[in-house]
Amino acid sequence: MLNEYTQVELPLINQLQLMSWQHIEGDVDVPYLTERQNFREVLLMERLHNAIRRINLDENTQPWLDDGRINSAIGVLERLGTAKLIEANQI
Template structure:
């Protein structure tokens, strides 16, 4: 007897394909091993390492150099973690 297609078939897989097509990275995870998804715990919502890198990358001065120092980046991440 064939299984009925589920949410993963109709929603998750097509959405992952759409995002990877737009240039996003897909991290294949494991429901029991949080470090495979670049976090210490599944309670962590943000991938802080990637977030810090992205904040610096998108905040460049007129010469194309990052203008935010580590203290400012840490403040941004801290505010996002408290939301």
């Protein structure tokens, strides 16, 4: 049966996994399976925090951002809002 899942979502999931992304199988009724308290949460906070720390390394490959700076960056992402999302993506 051809549908959006088999034609769009599954090929994208497979492509991202080939690029070393981790796929979290979720459930539309159980938000904690996708590391959220509820489905209004767009950002996976712990993963985002860890990723920001991991990709911001100094010349000695040591993390250089402290928790305050990481939380500040996450705060900016949380406050984007839907009205500014298109403009933010264009920058």
